[in-house]
Amino acid sequence: MSFSEEATSSVPLLSEKHSGIPDFLLEKAKEAKAEVFNTRTKPQSQRNRLPVIPQGVEESAFFKAIDELREQLGSDHVEVNDKPLKDGCVNPNTHDMMYVLDEEELVASAVVYPSSTEEVQKVVLWANKHGIPIFPISMGRNLGYGGAAPRVRGSVVIDLGKRMNKILDISPEDYTCLLEPGVSFFALYDAIKAKGYDHLWIDVPDVGGGSVIGNTVDRGVGYTPYGDHWACHSGLEVVLPTGEIIRTGMGALPNNNTWQTFPYGFGPYSDGIFSQSNFGIVTKMGMTLMPNPGGYEAFIEIIRPLRISNILENVAQLRHVIQTIAVRGQPRSTYYTGSGPIPLDVVRRAAAATPVGDCAWAYYGTAYGPPHIRQHKLAIIDAEFKRVAGARRVDAEVDMPADEYFWARDRVAAGVPDIHELRWVNWVPNGAHVAFSPVSPIRGADAERLFQLARRRHDEFGIDLFPAFCVGLREMHLIVEIVFDRADPERRAAAMACLRAMIDDAAACGYGEYRTHLVLMDQVAGTYNWNDGALMKFNEKLKDALDPNGILAPGRCGIWPRRYRNRGWEMTKASGERSEGNGVGPLPPP
Structure with missing residues (x-):
């Protein structure tokens, strides 16, 4: 095309x-x-390309193994990645559409499409037999964190979304559901509406096109009181790296009737090892649904007690006004054509021309409940925020046109999926983004320290700063989106250098990332190094026990199996931006 x-x-x-x-x-x-x-200037690649064979596998053996897998799954469900790489709006399952390294650096050798847990099991057993690394995705919409790209170049991607996209159950009485990996927030929302279950809400992230399971297992968040998605899951079905199938929680009880309602079951609670890990492939998940409720430094200090007391009930956002400008979808050149970061006075003048008006920060929060309860809470919130000089409340019904970004936040806070958020990637040509995401207490001093840390590094590398504080019950995430031109190697390198510097700066101050891009996982995992890296040593023991052949998503979240370990696969600030190591060790004896 x-x-x-x-x-x-x-x-x-x-x-x-x-x-x-x-x-x-x-x-x-x-x-x-x-x-x-x-805003695109980079043409789509049209060149012919050969599939990338993973290290440690002979080319002839690889293609013979692929033919064997086609016999098991059907030839239509196994695709060799020998076509030009397509990114843009098509959400590829072969690589990262928002690549921060060269686009050929993190690519799949092939993609397979299982239709059931049993077919996932077949793929896992096949991978063990041939020593071929596999990398499962739900829908590949992990935008800004690596997308569908495998960490080990040439891995076979298992696309769980295309043929495993059933909503297995929605319980209007228990406010729960049971899902497969290909169910998007869009699909779950549509199904609930189609059934007329207006008393059920779902919690959605900023953009609703991704997998509910994929987002939850990666510990993604939304913006209602149910915004901690992992905390809202209940029971998993998992294919282990050696091919066994287990169910956790109440799902382990045959003919159970409480899979989705009680997460713990009996005995050790093992669900946590399957989030942000490479210890298993989640093929089913229970999830709780929300009942329809009927409806800066100084700011941070005000938000904390309101949030802990649940006057502010949702995951609140305090966003710099530059994102209010950028999310309108217009390129940076609309406002400024100079070099270096865009001056704040230019941003403020642009904001003054919008319905939001001239300001430095915009707070988005939600009150739930019957009208009289909402009004009572909003009056308390308004009084507290007006303790900050110059703070003002915008009357959305009067001041906000229907296409203003505010209404996208309003819909997301009401459990309605939207797609408005990523319009800020149009800030630069061929826009892509990658995030810096440290966690801190909800304190003004912490907010100021992290903001200034990010400001200093963004100024150093000539990058516009897009910060937003997302406030939970007792912690907050600072989400800094670095928007860059993915067709420009210099800007990709600047984005990476800025991120690596901020990760180290934050760790030195005691702040750790809660989620990160594939190529930064080794560095982030290395910051969690208390007691001579005791946590990683524990994770490596689990990996070697559960995945002795080292075939499942090697390197994900910095956890490398024995066959890859200490062979130069780890990507750190000192190692350079090459994703491949120096060979792979032999398979252990059967």
Whole structure:
């Protein structure tokens, strides 16, 4: 497909494709796609390419093994990655569409599409037999953190979303559901609405097109009181790296009727080892649903007691106004064509021309409950925030037009999926993003320290600073989105250098990342090094016990199996930005 053809091609609907868009978001999706192509200067690759064979596997043996897998799954469900790499709006399952290294650095050799847990098991047993690394994805929408790219170049990606996308159960009485990996937030929302379950809400992240399981297992968050997605899951079905299938929690009880309602079951609670790890492939998950409720430094200090006392009930956001400008989808050149980070006075002038008005920070929060309860809470919140000089409340019903970003945040806080958020990637041509995501207490001093740390490094590398504080019950995440031109090697290198510097700076101050990009996982894991790296040594023991052949997602979250360990695969600040090591050790004897 040519550049112009892709720019004008239709957006798939949810009724047509598991990864499609709901009808109510179609026009918005078309507008967002047009904005992306308006800023694109990098043409899509059209060159012929050979599949990348993983290290430690002979080419002839690899293709023979692929033929064997085709016999097991059907030839239509095993694809060798020998086509030009396509990114843009198509959400590829072969690489990272928002690559921060060279686009050929982290690519799959092939993609397989199982239709059931039993077929996932077949793929895992096949991988063990041939010593081929595999990398499972739900839908590959982990944008800004590596997307669908495997950490080990040439791994076979297991795409769980295409053929394993069933909603197995929605219980309107228990407020729960049971899902497969290909169920997106869009799909779950549509199914609940189609059944007329208006008393059920789902909690959605900023962009609703990703997998509920994928987001939850990676400990993603949303913005209602159910915003901690991992805390809201209940029971897993997992294929272990050696091919065994287990269920955790109440799912381990045959003919159970409480899988989705009680997460613990009996005995040791093992679910945690399957989040942000490479210890198993989650193929089913129970999830709780939310009942319909009926409806800066100084700021941080105000937010904390309101949040702990649940006057502020959702995951609140305090965002710098530059994101309010950028999320309108217009390129940076609309406002500023100079070099270096955009001056704050330029940002403030641009903000003054919007319905939000001139300000430095914008707070987005939500009150839930019957109208009189909401009004009581909002009056308390308003009084507290106005203790800050210059703070003002925007009357959304009067001041905010229907297409203003505020309403996207309003919908997300009400459990309605949206796609508005990523419009800020259009800030630069060929826009991509990668995030710095440290966790801290909810204190003004911590907010100031992290903000200044990020400001100093962004100024050093000539990057515009996009900070947002997401406030939980007793902790907050600072999410700094670095937006860069993925077609420009210098800007990719600047983004990486800035991130690596901030990770070390934050760790020196006692702040750790809660989630990170594939190529930064080794560095982030290395900051959790209390007691001579005791936690990583424990994780490595688990990895070697559960995955003796080292085939499942080697390197994910910095956990390397024995065959790869200490062979130069780890990517750190000192190692350079090459993802591959120096060979792979032999398979252990059977």
